[in-house]
Amino acid sequence: MGLTSMASASADPGRARVRTAWMFLAPTLIALAVVAGWPLARTIWFSFTDARLDDLTRYGFVGLDNYLAFDDGEWFGVLAEPDWWNAVSVTLWFTVVSVSLEVVFGLAVALALNVRFPLRGVVRAAILVPWAIPTVVSAKMWAWMLNDQFGVINYVLMGFGVITTPVAWTASADTALWAVLIVDVWKSTPFMALLFLAALQMLPQDCYEAAKVDGVGPVRALIHITLPLLRPAIITAVIFRALDALRIFDLIYVLTSNARSTMSMSIYARQQLVDFQDVGYGSAASTLLFLIIAMITISVIALGRLDFDKGATR
């Protein structure tokens, strides 16, 4: 038994390795198909039906009506809803601004933590605290801190004379999205910093030594050595965070409820699915959300010319 398998392996080592690889991958692939593939397929299927939440067993096929339909001289469907397009623009704005800020702050924190100083370990651990708190908890916590009458933020800002009257952070349409943004940046910067810090510690030191010999200052070294070398890490981090930001739900839901001006794509889909019980329509919105996320991820990878294989062999 052992002999025959060894014999065949030596006859065609490549094929055996491939087979072994598939064998080890199989459980993962099956698990993925069950927990990710099946719900996704079901959602896409429901988006072509008029299913309702109170009875998911009875539904009819309606084709593309949930996406776009022309009826009595008017357009209907998700793609014809101003609320949906508002949600798309809110989500994209939020993603671009929050991820950019998190990259900048994350880099700053990582560069600071990369320097040797006493108690560095403690500081590194401490900075992870916001990331460790569940989003719903931190959202509720910030909701209290941002409260217009009793919140500590207004109290402090008024104490320093920055503002004269309390600001209703989560209530006014002008500030609500910024409040969400502040909380998200507070929460996710540590994650970015951690990724960047790990990458920074892998950088080859000889480049810096050569630069030092050539008399290159720290700013030029940052721009011409550190950032290019960090590029794969930055792009990976951006993809990670952008995926999260595009799906943003809990933070907005807790902080500003169902207000139209702060509605993200996920909140829109949930509202159709749950509040309005319209599973077909909500599934169409979810499917569009999925497509948008997929498209953005693919284009970021393409634009960043990120080669995962090359990164792995380096």
Added chain:
Amino acid sequence: MEWKRLPLCFALFAGLAFGTTTHGEATDIAISCGAVGQELELCRTGAEAWAKTTGNTVKVVSSPNSATERLALYQQLLAGGASDIDVFQLDVVWPGILASHFIDLKPYSKGQEAEHFKSIIDNNTVDGKLIAMPLFTDAGVLYYRKDLLDKHGIKVPETWEDMTKAAETVQKAERDAGNSSLWGFVFQGRAYEGLTVNALEWIDSFGGGTIVDAEGAITVNNPKAQAALALTQQWVKRIAPEGVLNYAEEEARGVFQSGNAVFMRNWPYAWALANGQDSPVRGKVGVTALPRGGDGGKHSGVLGGWNLAVSRYSKHQKEAADLAMFLTGREEQKRRAVIASYNPTMPTLYEDAEVLKANPFFKTLYSTFTNAVARPSRVTGQNYNRVSYAFWGAVHEVLSGQSEASPALARLESELKRMSRRGW
């Protein structure tokens, strides 16, 4: 060595679990109660009293304060056919949306429903099935600071315009005197079901109808409704804090009860709390009907209230129905009214001396409670949530100054027409 004991541990553990679930005749009933004001505490004590007399056990599950969020949670549980919760507390506008998930309570009520207000029983009857028993009823009322109005020589306002003026006068005078955190008026301005209730009260008090009328026609875009919203738009930042745009019931009560507001729109439950031992405004609060809208308007108040229903997926329907009947029964309703100002749903309890002693305003506002205006949930049926969302969305835009009243109502009208193109 250690691993050899593992099977034994499993056996012990399984025995333990098995033992606790099947031991004895008593059943374990889970009830989902609201947690606004003293609701949760009352629900717990009431359910425990029932448990003691019947020998069962009760688990009280608290749910979100916001009615909108609570409905979402229920829908997720019920759509999955979950048997985790046996008795659900339902808002007065939900029977049309959720009816299919609850059992007919008629076989268990033994005619008890005849003691309650007929309008509520009718509301809870869907296709001839009594799907929920009334727990308490509600209508919006206006709270005011007696001491502050007396101090500044102002009468209790009759119209919204009077109230606006009174709030402005008192707010200015008190702020000049150093009470810098005082506001004139707080209400429920958050983008949720409560804003629909508040705004319908404003519009109805001006005679502007009920968004969609009893025949299903969309009536919301009319001059009276425009006048109502145009007036309320002036409140935010002037007499109400901007944060009111994110206040639900308890946030508004927080500001009023800490002594930082002259007027508050809220439900009757706030009375008992405002007069509680620890309340800074204890003894300084008055309650009256919501103001009229101008001289041609009327006092309004939107019908609210909660009911108990038994889940179709419950494994102990008989016991669950028994608990629902107990909690909605006369003794419990009286206890809730006396301790925490929850309005009974039985007309005879409004003549009860103990109830009236605890809540003197129950008698004077009796007609407000019995003639409260209903939200258009019956006529719009499954679409009610969409209608309410569109309505509160339009009102929120007006309040926050993003839109003027008349274009917002015109947009709302066309949105509702789109929604109902094939009937409600």
